Amino acid sequence: MDVLTSEKIKVWISDQVAVVTLNRPGSRNAMTYGMWLAMPSIMAALDRNPEVRAVILTGAGADFCAGADIAEFEKVRADVAQATTYEVAVDACCDAIANISKPTVAVLRGYCLGGGAHLAMSCDFRFAGQDALMGIPAARLSIIYGVKGTRKLLSLVGLSEAKKILYGGQRFGAPHALRIGFVDQVAGLGVVASGRSFWERLIGAKQQVAKSDPMAEARAFATSLAGNAPLSMAGAKYLLNGMAMGTGALDLVRSEALIAAAAASEDYREGRAAFGEKRSPKFQGR
Incomplete structure (x- = not known):
C-alpha cells in the first residue's frame, strides 16, 4: 500500500x-x-x-x-x-x-x-x-x-x-x-x-x-x-530514550501511566491467555 x-x-x-x-x-x-x-x-x-x-x-x-x-x-x-x-x-x-x-x-x-x-x-x-x-x-x-x-x-x-x-x-x-x-x-x-x-x-x-x-x-x-505487544514496546522506548537523555527528560507521571495502561490492556489479557494455551499471541495495541 x-x-x-x-x-x-x-x-x-x-x-x-x-x-x-x-x-x-x-x-x-x-x-x-x-x-x-x-x-x-x-x-x-x-x-x-x-x-x-x-x-x-x-x-x-x-x-x-x-x-x-x-x-x-x-x-x-x-x-x-x-x-x-x-x-x-x-x-x-x-x-x-x-x-x-x-x-x-x-x-x-x-x-x-x-x-x-x-x-x-x-x-x-x-x-x-x-x-x-x-x-x-x-x-x-x-x-x-x-x-x-x-x-x-x-x-x-x-x-x-x-x-x-x-x-x-x-x-x-x-x-x-x-x-x-x-x-x-x-x-x-x-x-x-x-x-x-x-x-x-x-x-x-x-x-x-x-x-x-x-x-x-x-x-x-x-x-x-x-508481532510483539505495541504498548510494551512503546513504553520501553519511552523509558529507555528518556533515561538515555538524563532524568530530566523522563516524565515519571507519564511513565507510570504507560505502565498502568499496559497492565489494564486487552493485550495483557491476551498475552496471559496465549502463554497458558501455548500459542502465539495476537496483539491489537489496546
Whole structure:
C-alpha cells in the first residue's frame, strides 16, 4: 500500500511495516529544507496508524542520505537567523523519528553523512550494507553539529570515538561503524557457525535472509517486532530514550501511566491467555 507519497519522500506500508524512503537518488538523497519540514507530519501519521507496527527509514538508489542539501544553503541557511531556523527544522524532523512510539530501523547503504547520520541515529536500530560510508563533516564546513545530534552520537559511540568523528570529519566504513557501536548490524558480517546472524538468532528466523542485503535483514527484524505487544514496546522506548537523555527528560507521571495502561490492556489479557494455551499471541495495541 502506497500512502503519504510525495516527490521527495515516499511511504509504503505492507505486512504492518512502513518503509519511508528518501527519494532524491540523483543528489544522494540529500535533505532539502522542505524535506526536514515534511518528516514530522509523516511520522505523526504513521504513529496514529494502527496498521503500522514498525518503521524502516531508507534512501532510494545507492545511498541512504548524504546529509543536508548544501546547494540550497545560500537561500535557506545564509546567516545566523536562517541557520537557527534551519536547525530547528532539523531537530523537529529527527525528534519526530526518535519519538514515534513504534520501533524504527534505518537501512544504510552508500553515503550516510552529516544530517543523514542524525537521521540514522534518531532510529532505534541501524542496519548497514558493507558499502555504507558514514561520517559527520561539520569540521570541514565550520559548522558545529547540533546539540541533539551530538548527544545521540555520544550515547552510541562514547566520548573518545565521538571526538574522533566530530574533530576529524573523516568518513568511516561499515565494519568500523559496527565496532564502535554506530550501527547494530552489517549485512554479511557477524554470521556464526550456524550460518545465521545475530539478528536472525534473536528473532528465531526459520529461513536465512540475504546476507548482502541490509533491507532484507531489516525487514525480517521489523516484521518480527511487529508481532510483539505495541504498548510494551512503546513504553520501553519511552523509558529507555528518556533515561538515555538524563532524568530530566523522563516524565515519571507519564511513565507510570504507560505502565498502568499496559497492565489494564486487552493485550495483557491476551498475552496471559496465549502463554497458558501455548500459542502465539495476537496483539491489537489496546
